[in-house]
Amino acid sequence: MQIRPAVPDDAPAVVALRALVYPYLVRGVESTRQMIANPPPGEEWVAFVAEHAGRVVGWVSAYVNARTAEPGFGEISLLHVHPEHRGRGTGTALLTLAREHVLRLDARRIRAWAQAESLGFARRHGFEPGRELRYSSLALRPAPPAPTVPAGVELAPLTDLTPELMYAAEVAAASDEPEDAPQDAIPFESWRYDVWDNIGLDRDASVAVLVDGEVVAFSLVKRDGERMWSDMTATRPEYRGRGLARLAKRGALHRAAERGVTVAYTSNDEANAPMLAVNARLGYRPIAAQWSCLASVG
Known part of the structure; x- marks a missing residue:
């Protein structure tokens, strides 16, 4: 060895x-x-x-x-x-x-x-x-229908947006995610490497929800052939409770399926009840689990 x-x-x-x-x-x-x-x-x-x-x-x-x-x-x-x-x-x-x-x-x-x-x-x-x-999966055959977009809201693929708009939205939306360490603003260079410039990011399938030109919710798709990963679906705190995360994710799943994706995977912290509820309504089913394990030094 x-x-x-x-x-x-x-x-x-x-x-x-x-x-x-x-x-x-x-x-x-x-x-x-x-x-x-x-x-x-x-x-x-x-x-x-x-x-x-x-x-x-x-x-x-x-x-x-x-x-x-x-x-x-x-x-x-x-x-x-x-x-x-x-x-x-x-x-x-x-x-x-x-x-x-x-x-x-x-x-x-x-x-x-x-x-x-x-x-x-x-x-x-x-x-x-x-x-x-918790890890969950969703079969995308047949493809889920396109969502109905309410008045005053726009649904756009990431190809129509700038990295700066998406970075600002993720920083705002991720600030209160369940985590083992306090979540602070990831440096733009690190975010751009991990998200925007990632080879696996499908910008055509990834979707943002816009209100007055501002990204208020989004769902990111990372893809490998017919398989996709919902890298992050989130909403700015001040826009929560309006179904915008579900709208974004349904739009992303629909676009991914139209482009040949047959199965979607995602993960959620067990403490993130709102996102677990969104996924359940979309049809995701639990398939596996992992646990964060912490060790102190000294």
Whole structure:
């Protein structure tokens, strides 16, 4: 077993491994290649792979969270090992490298994520499970009908908008999302890398709701072939309670289905009752869960 830093040419094998362990996550080969070759700015992002007989059988990434002003909030993301290679110390070795990386960046708290069967592993390594994240899916065949747009509201694809308009809307809408650390304004450069310039973002299917030219709600679509991920659906606080998030998401699902998407995936914090209700009304059904797991340093 060899563990080494990930390189861009690992992208196809990493995506194949992710599809096996996390079939409900959507990040394509080119998007993964982009992340490895040109990591997000300001996060000190790194990734490692475990390789056996020339085959990638494990993956982990580690970085500092750029969406919070809490100092030293480290992230260990998507640690996973091929089912046939578990119980051999591979996960522990990957976790050790990831933890060492964020500790060198003066991490004070570290967050990882675990499926139900991995909670014991997390606890043995000093992580305490906390918030539950629900994953859901929706078949898009037949395609959902286009939504009825009320008077005074405009529905527009992201191709009609500027990144500055969308950034301002996300900063306002994300300020009170359920989280393990206080959510602060993500730097524009980091947001542009993660969202606007992401290879997987489908700007034709992604939809914004406008009132008087201002983006007040939106639903983002990241796509890999016939599969899509609802990256974020949100409404500015002052416009909530009017059904605008559901309007945006229904519009995005309709446009994605028209463009060949057959299944949609999304995730929601169990504490986010309004968005869970929106997804239930749209027909999403729960398929999996993960838990955020926190460890303090020192």
